[in-house]
Amino acid sequence: MAITAALVKELRERTGAGMMECKKALVETGGDIDSAIELMRKTGLAKADKKAGRTAAEGLIAFKASDDGKQAVMVEVNCETDFVTKGDDFINFANSVAETALKQQPADIDALLAAPIAGGDSVADTTKALIAKIGENMNVRRFVSRSTDGVLGFYLHGGRIGVLVELKGGDEALARDIAMHIAASNPACVSEADVPAEMIEKEKEIFAAQAAESGKPPEIVEKMVGGRIKKFLKEVTLLG
Secondary structure, three states: OOOOHHHHHHHHHHHOOOHHHHHHHHHHOOOOHHHHHHHHHHHHHHHHHHHOOOOOOEEEEEEEEOOOOOEEEEEEEEEOOHHHHOOHHHHHHHHHHHHHHHHHOOOOHHHHHHOEOOOOOEHHHHHHHHHHHHOOOOEEEEEEEEEOOOEEEEEEEOOOEEEEEEEOOOOHHHHHHHHHHHHHHOOOEOOHHHOOHHHHHHHHHHHHHHHHOOOOOHHHHHHHHHHHHHHHHHHHEOOO
């Protein structure tokens, strides 16, 4: 069977692969598109496995919520370059993974990777197929899921910072404002009571050493350390 330009074009549209790769697959399968797709999928997944060891340091955070606003998930999906994060394929994939997490409510990341994504394949297999198509290593790194009788608020900043807030009382506007504040200030704890004692002691040691360099009397140094600890607790707590 002759390998026509129309056949190559159709295979490219169905697989997203390059022209020469499509033509080669069609030649090897005698012009049978379905067989060519199967062959390319096999070779594509093999390429994906080779790329799996490369660092995926870029990525996106995708958010999905139920219609009633009582359930929500955030998913972090990584790739190798910032360029890929701006592509429709990667963005749509991240959103589909978030949608899957919302619908399936997996217990952990392994359960999410095994869950069926829109279209039928698992998240893990869909990830491999996208690696083969785009040519970069990718992974679904982590997710967070919340269900509540209260209020959920969220904020995404540039697809890189994501905050999901659960409130008892208040409304969605307040929850979103708090989420925005968290994105900007990145507090380590909700309140002073949540700050680990060892963290406070470590800061005290550092501040005491710095204050001692001033040569001031011990009682003044103690006050200086106390003031710095108060400032520190304000900086690392949401309610500070």
